Amino acid sequence: xxxxxxxxxxxxxxxxxxxxxxxxxxxxxxxxxxxxxxxxxxxxxxxxxxxxxxxxxxxxxxxxxxxxxxxxxxxxxxxxxxxxxxxxxxxxxxxxxxxxxxxxxxxxxxxxxxxxxxxxxxxxxxxxxxxxxxxxxxxxxxxxxxxxxxxxxxxxxxxxxxxxxxxxxxxxxxxxxxxxxxxxxxxxxxxxxxxxxxxxxxxxxxxxxxxxxxxxxxxxxxxxxxxxxxxxxxxxxxxxxxxxxxxxxxxxxxxxxxxxxxxxxxxxxxxxxx
Amino acid sequence: xxxxxxxxxxxxxxxxxxxxxxxxxxxxxxxxxxxxxxxxxxxxxxxxxxxxxxxxxxxxxxxxxxxxxxxxxxxxxxxxxxxxxxxxxxxxxxxxxxxxxxxxxxxxxxxxxxxxxxxxxxxxxxxxxxxxxxxxxxxxxxxxxxxxxxxxxxxxxxxxxxxxxxxxxxxxxxxxxxxxxxxxxxxxxxxxxxxxxxxxxxxxxxxxxxxxxxxxxxxxxxxxxxxxxxxxxxxxxxxxxxxxxxxxxxxxxxxxxxxxxxxxxxxxxxxxxxxxxxxxxxxxxxxxxxxxxxxxxxxxxxxxxxxxxxxxxxxxxxxxxxxxxxxxxxxxxxxxxxxxxxxxxxxxxxxxxxxxxxxxxxxxxxxxxxxxxxxxxxxxxxxxxxxxxxxxxxxxxxxxxxxxxxxxxxxxxx
Ligand SMILES: Cc1ncc(COP(=O)(O)O)c(C=O)c1O
Numbered sequence: 001x002x003x004x005x006x007x008x009x010x011x012x013x014x015x016x017x018x019x020x021x022x023x024x025x026x027x028x029x030x031x032x033x034x035x036x037x038x039x040x041x042x043x044x045x046x047x048x049x050x051x052x053x054x055x056x057x058x059x060x061x062x063x064x065x066x067x068x069x070x071x072x073x074x075x076x077x078x079x080x081x082x083x084x085x086x087x088x089x090x091x092x093x094x095x096x097x098x099x100x101x102x103x104x105x106x107x108x109x110x111x112x113x114x115x116x117x118x119x120x121x122x123x124x125x126x127x128x129x130x131x132x133x134x135x136x137x138x139x140x141x142x143x144x145x146x147x148x149x150x151x152x153x154x155x156x157x158x159x160x161x162x163x164x165x166x167x168x169x170x171x172x173x174x175x176x177x178x179x180x181x182x183x184x185x186x187x188x189x190x191x192x193x194x195x196x197x198x199x200x201x202x203x204x205x206x207x208x209x210x211x212x213x214x215x216x217x218x219x220x221x222x223x224x225x226x227x228x229x230x231x232x233x234x235x236x237x238x239x240x241x242x243x244x245x246x247x248x249x250x251x252x253x254x255x256x257x258x259x260x261x262x263x264x265x266x267x268x269x270x271x272x273x274x
Numbered sequence: 275x276x277x278x279x280x281x282x283x284x285x286x287x288x289x290x291x292x293x294x295x296x297x298x299x300x301x302x303x304x305x306x307x308x309x310x311x312x313x314x315x316x317x318x319x320x321x322x323x324x325x326x327x328x329x330x331x332x333x334x335x336x337x338x339x340x341x342x343x344x345x346x347x348x349x350x351x352x353x354x355x356x357x358x359x360x361x362x363x364x365x366x367x368x369x370x371x372x373x374x375x376x377x378x379x380x381x382x383x384x385x386x387x388x389x390x391x392x393x394x395x396x397x398x399x400x401x402x403x404x405x406x407x408x409x410x411x412x413x414x415x416x417x418x419x420x421x422x423x424x425x426x427x428x429x430x431x432x433x434x435x436x437x438x439x440x441x442x443x444x445x446x447x448x449x450x451x452x453x454x455x456x457x458x459x460x461x462x463x464x465x466x467x468x469x470x471x472x473x474x475x476x477x478x479x480x481x482x483x484x485x486x487x488x489x490x491x492x493x494x495x496x497x498x499x500x501x502x503x504x505x506x507x508x509x510x511x512x513x514x515x516x517x518x519x520x521x522x523x524x525x526x527x528x529x530x531x532x533x534x535x536x537x538x539x540x541x542x543x544x545x546x547x548x549x550x551x552x553x554x555x556x557x558x559x560x561x562x563x564x565x566x567x568x569x570x571x572x573x574x575x576x577x578x579x580x581x582x583x584x585x586x587x588x589x590x591x592x593x594x595x596x597x598x599x600x601x602x603x604x605x606x607x608x609x610x611x612x613x614x615x616x617x618x619x620x621x622x623x624x625x626x627x628x629x630x631x632x633x634x635x636x637x638x639x640x641x642x643x644x645x646x647x648x649x650x651x652x653x654x655x656x657x658x659x660x661x662x663x664x665x666x667x668x669x670x671x672x673x674x675x676x677x678x679x680x681x682x683x684x685x686x687x688x
Binding site: 055056057058059060062063066070073078079103104105106108109110130131132133135136153154155156157158159160163167178181182183186 | 290291297298450454457556564567
């Protein structure tokens with residue numbers, strides 16, 4: 001079944017482009033500003049938006065995203081604010097995939113079905129849940145399927161082929177490959193194992209008709225280019241965007257122009273010459 | 275009881291909710307653990323260490339003075355406080371380090387609250403000449419300087435964690451992050467019956483030596499089963515270790531005592547099963563203290579070892595199936611029990627264990643005079659002397675005033 005995620009990848013394929021996926025924290029630095037930031041990212045060329053719903057204890061995130069979560073929670077931002085944020089973006093961007101990225105407890109703590117239904121009502125396209133694996137996802141998959149929500153599962157360089165097959169089957173549109181052994185924002189230089197797992201994962205995932213997007217630690221166009229050369233269908237940037245936002249918290253126009261420059265650099269390498 | 279241990283499920287609780295990077299390590303650990311669990315030479319090596327190094331079996335002591343003072347029941351103390359390192363934590367750390375060694379891991383990491391599990395991890399790592407690094411919340415580092423020194427002396431590196439509430443839950447977050455980055459050579463030695471499968475099962479098995487000994491010792495003394503087994507509950511390892519061999523003996527009451535902190539209406543407590551909601555955190559489905567949006571709350575207890583906003587999944591299931599009950603005891607009651615056991619029996623319990631003692635002191639009247647009640651003294655109180663000292667100035671009134679000044683609540687439990 002076609003949805004915003006699959007349609008976006010199809011359109012990109014027609015244009016011979018790879019997907020640029022941008023992650024921001026919902027409500028950071030303020031609710032109003034995060035709306036402006038998303039508008040800017042879309043305008044500058046981001047194809048898919050991931051909105052991080054702040055959680056008190058983000059175990060897969062590094063200090064930059066942790067800090068953004070803490071500040072946002074201290075301002076009283078709740079998950080429903082992130083849902084409403086998406087709802088308001090949706091009014092102007094009918095086809096841009098808007099995904100929520102958050103931890104299991106946010107989804108489950110008030111009842112999974114309730115949260116997923118509310119999300120659907122706010123025009124969210126789907127979810128990325130870094131601490132949810134397919135083994136524990138029966139209910140989640142049943143409800144998301146019923147509601148027509150996309151599910152993106154994560155894979156890692158040490159994931160076995162057998163598991164990756166199941167991950168690909170359970171994912172809608174694309175699989176999220178974590179590039180390194182580490183958390184978000186890791187400043188490692190990428191090693192050979194990352195590129196090898198991109199190629200290996202790509203061939204498995206594509207045999208299920210799914211795309212492979214790679215994220216964690218991508219901080220510049222060269223990194224992104226190497227991921228694409230290794231076979232990635234998309235690259236995901238998060239921490240680098242949050243850094244620009246944090247560094248320019250008090251100078252909105254500089255924030256927007258730096259985001260614009262950075263996104264355009266990355267989008268440029270997503271355009272693969274024939 | 276329906277326990278699907280294959281998936282690490284206790285009823286609907288437990289499971290494995292972690293980033294994909296950790297799944298291969300957990301599957302591997304599970305495989306190794308199943309194999310070693312039935313491996314005679316592994317079991318021989320572990321039990322040799324427990325006997326000759328840690329000091330097992332621990333005595334079951336009839337607390338004559340306390341029993342008489344309360345007018346019954348017959349109270350027996352399971353003396354885990356006499357173990358090397360001064361707490362039950364070493365039952366688990368020796369087992370897990372031995373597994374890590376067999377699996378070929380070269381580095382051990384662990385979280386610690388008060389420092390007891392950090393010390394027990396450092397000791398076990400020293401025995402096997404493994405490098406160990408301990409994550410500890412910055413607040414706890416401040417509160418427990420002597421244990422930090424102890425860990426350093428035992429050759430461990432202690433990382434002070436400055437994120438979040440700077441206590442145990444944040445130390446666990448940071449240890450998990452480390453594990454994600456270093457999963458190839460590192461074993462994460464979780465200190466309680468919590469976290470993703472297989473930890474709740476594995477740690478329970480290692481701690482079950484407590485309950486097995488209780489069963490034998492009580493049988494030898496009375497020819498019967500005990501009427502009740504009582505233990506304090508942080509993550510729940512000394513409690514499940516005490517309970518597990520009795521789970522199918524339906525007549526034995528199992529009572530896990532949580533930390534009521536300043537009182538459970540104050541918001542400053544760690545009474546997860548009284549006040550928590552079902553959630554998913556630290557790799558498991560269980561009960562957690564959390565706000566209406568699913569943000570995890572800070573826990574509060576005078577005893578750092580009980581200062582955790584969650585509880586092991588097997589306890590969640592024992593509670594839901596009415597096989598065990600989980601009352602709470604406040605800071606004040608625990609401090610009083612700490613003092614009382616010291617004076618009456620010449621045994622200074624850990625503040626954690628003092629919660630279990632406080633429960634029987636409060637509820638002695640609910641037991642028959644000739645009933646046999648076992649209370650697990652999970653650790654010794656040396657580490658808590660400073661904090662209790664600050665509470666005492668001779669008279670009862672003085673104690674209360676000092677506790678108030680220290681921000682310790684004066685509320686009695688129910
Ligand atoms: C002496 C003692 N008892 C109890 C606990 C609580 O842990 P658990 O509930 O896993 O037994 C601790 C934890 O540090 C402890 O040091």
